[in-house]
Amino acid sequence: MASEPTSTPQPQVPAPLLPDPLLTDPLASGAPGANHAPRRIRVGDGPATRRVMIAVVLVVTLLALVAPLAAIFAEAFRQGIAAYTASFASSDTQYAIWLTVLTALIVVPINIGFGIAAAWCIAKFAFPGRNLLVALVELPFSISPIIAGVSYLFVYGAQGLLGPFLEAHDIKIMFAVPGIILASLFVTAPFVARELIPLMIAQGSEEEEAAVTLGASGWRILRLVTLPNVRFALLYGAALCNARVMGEFGAVSIVSGNIRGQTNTLPLQIELLYQDNNAVAAFAVATILTGVALVTLVAKAIIERLDAARERTAGRPGH
Amino acid sequence: MNRVVPGFALSLGITLFYLSLIVLLPLAALVWQATDIGWSRYLAILTGARTFAAFEVTLTTAALATLFNAVYGLALAWVLVRYEFPGRRLLDALVDVPFALPTAVAGIALSALFAKNGWFGGPLAGLGIEVAYTPIGIAVAMAFTSIPFVVRTVQPVLEDFAADVEEAAATLGASDLRIFARVIFPAIFPAFLTGASLGFARSLGEFGAIIFIAGNRPMKTEVVSLLTFIRIEEYDYPAAAAIAATLLGLAFVMLFVVNMIQLWQQRRIGTGD
Incomplete structure (x- = not known):
């Protein structure tokens, strides 16, 4: 094996195979980069394979991902802009918007706090059961929202574990706003933690340790050292958490009881309007949540860009 | 330490307290309720015709959806x-649409697309293919919501795949297809399997x-999650x-499978190279 020809005329430095997408204008790509370095022989680099693969993937993506998005807006504006805006006039829909925003305003900060706490103990310390804890943090991702809703019913519902106690003290959690908030907390618990844990593990604890030797308190370290280092991941986790809270359907539809104007969040209101054969209104309301989703994805793209730019200026390896 | x-x-205290309250307590309550009904009654419920049919429909349509995403997801990642x-960057961003878009919104959008007068439903009806209110509709909805899994697990592994390995194979005269099948695919296989399992x-x-496009007819197009909802x-x-x-x-079994795959992958990386 040692006698293999090692002197093929290729650059020893593994030059980037793709022109750096963050530095090149995506519209101007195609011209630079690929032509500079001597061509590497790589699988699927033939012009025919390349074209067919890109074309097939683009067509399927157009059908599978773009068409549903386009359909939402096409249906919402089917009867014109006036019908679209009129869809938001109903007091039930306005209440649903308010309830959804309220839920997000409560759930997102709580899960940011949980995410920071979980990431702090998991990333900065080694302890027995740490892997189990990571698995536990991510558990809600693997569990159907329907299971989450049913489980909460068995805790706080009339026949649940705490049912008799809650009834005796006249505390209403199921089929009321607290139930919606609890179910949303369950479903979105991992979002911030999952973004922070790998990043904080990768960054290590040197900076925090230095801060300790300089006499900084734990809170000060968190505020001035750790959080600034992970702010993009934190923002992205929070944005995803927010989108998911606002759009949660399965868990919320079990614990809310679907009471019009009282426990209907936006996704439940969409279902209600759709079952009422009011498709235009259903899709109009859906455009709000689609907007939230699209803003979240744009935020992700921007944050990834900033993160990569920061890593570059910090001189860290790009992996 | x-x-x-x-x-x-x-x-650690905050984390454990919060997880116990928000995640573990409800799941324990569910298990408690399930064990409370007794083994024979549990079996009677599960083997009841309607429940059994719901599991059958759910498992087969999920398998179909996973098959689609295995092929499409791999091609997309590639x-x-x-x-x-x-x-390319726009395409990359689009992959996350199913994670960010609420499932109910995806549901009504897909059912509009596949309705008789919809963009897809019309032409498909001309070909004699019905999607809405059939198991295929369920598979379509499942496929949509789980598109990102295979892409996002395979993508980083494919990015880290060292070019020299396939170049070596190429200098030895192997064809592209052969290099892909014998060198590249085995390297990304654990990640691919992980993504497919997560999607499943x-x-x-x-x-x-699902519920907007499925038609929800008992025994035919009723999935397990919907049947749970109906029983409630x-x-x-x-x-x-x-x-x-x-x-x-089932969720725990899938989690176990994914963890086993990752363990296997780590061991392979540890002994390989």
Whole structure:
């Protein structure tokens, strides 16, 4: 094996195979980069394979991902802009918007706090059961929202574990706003933690340790050292958490009881309007949540860009 | 153990308390309700014709959806990593749409697309293919919501795949297809399997995207999550508990499978190279 020809005329430095997408204008790509370095022989680099693969993937993506998005807006504006805006006039829909925003305003900060706490103990310390804890943090991702809703019913519902106690003290959690908030907390618990844990593990604890030797308190370290280092991941986790809270359907539809104007969040209101054969209104309301989703994805793209730019200026390896 | 950085007890305490309250207590309550009904009644519920049919429909449509995403997801990851073309970044961003879009919104959008007068439903009806209100519709909804899994697990592994390995194979005269099958695919296989398993698990529990397009006819197009929901609405809590607990058990099996795959992958990387 040692006698293999090692002197093929290729650059020893593994030059980037793709022109750096963050530095090149995506519209101007195609011209630079690929032509500079001597061509590497790589699988699927033939012009025919390349074209067919890109074309097939683009067509399927157009059908599978773009068409549903386009359909939402096409249906919402089917009867014109006036019908679209009129869809938001109903007091039930306005209440649903308010309830959804309220839920997000409560759930997102709580899960940011949980995410920071979980990431702090998991990333900065080694302890027995740490892997189990990571698995536990991510558990809600693997569990159907329907299971989450049913489980909460068995805790706080009339026949649940705490049912008799809650009834005796006249505390209403199921089929009321607290139930919606609890179910949303369950479903979105991992979002911030999952973004922070790998990043904080990768960054290590040197900076925090230095801060300790300089006499900084734990809170000060968190505020001035750790959080600034992970702010993009934190923002992205929070944005995803927010989108998911606002759009949660399965868990919320079990614990809310679907009471019009009282426990209907936006996704439940969409279902209600759709079952009422009011498709235009259903899709109009859906455009709000689609907007939230699209803003979240744009935020992700921007944050990834900033993160990569920061890593570059910090001189860290790009992996 | 890091003894310099403070806050271990506090952060661990908060984490454990919160997880117990928000995640473990409800799941324990579900298991408690399910065990409360007794083994024979549990079996009777699960083997009841309607429940059994729901599991059958759910498992087969989830398998179909996973098959689609295995092929499409792999191709998508390949195109994103290996080629530079205008719109590549937009394509990359689009992959996350199913994660960010609420399932109920996806559900009504898909049912509008596949309705008789919809953009897809019209032409497909001309070909004699019905999607809405059939198991295919369920598979379509499941496939949509789990598109990102295979892409996002395969993508980083494919990015890290060293070029010299396939170059070596190429200098030895292997064809592209052979190099892909014998060198590249084995390297990304564990990640691919992980993504497919995660997507399958997600499909098993999917609810919002499905119920609008499925038609929800008992025995034919009723999925397990919907049947659970219906049992709750009928106040048949034992049946709901039994079905939900079984679904929870399936989720744990899938988690175990994914962890085994990752363990296998780590061991392979440890001994390989």
